[in-house]
Amino acid sequence: MNLLIIRLIIFGVLFFAGMKLYGIYREWQMERAARLTRENRREGGQMVRCRWCDVHVPEDEALRDNAEWFCSTAHRDRFAQEQRRSSTSDDH
Ligand SMILES: [Zn+2]
Numbered sequence: 501m502n503l504l505i506i507r508l509i510i511f512g513v514l515f516f517a518g519m520k521l522y523g524i525y526r527e528w529q530m531e532r533a534a535r536l537t538r539e540n541r542r543e544g545g546q547m548v549r550c551r552w553c554d555v556h557v558p559e560d561e562a563l564r565d566n567a568e569w570f571c572s573t574a575h576r577d578r579f580a581q582e583q584r585r586s587s588t589s590d591d592h
Contacts, residue, residue, distance in 0.1 A: 552579045 547556045551568040552575035563570045570576040 550575055
């Protein structure tokens with residue numbers, strides 16, 4: 501009977517220790533992942549040029565439309581508009 505209680509206590513202690521270790525491990529892993537993404541962002545912070553206004557913007561903040569880069573939706577729309585207009589005038 502006593503042995504069963506001791507076993508239960510040991511099991512409980514091991515269980516909680518495991519949970520605690522798992523929590524520490526998860527925290528470490530998340531911290532590491534966050535640090536890696538921060539580093540990637542800093543290193544991979546390539547600059548692209550807005551097709552419309554020639555302003556340089558970081559790639560992750562820029563908008564991509566087909567092969568062109570834009571600094572904002574407004575400039576993307578302006579460029580698309582301009583292209584539509586020139587293509588329709590070319591037809592005539
Ligand atoms: Zn622009």
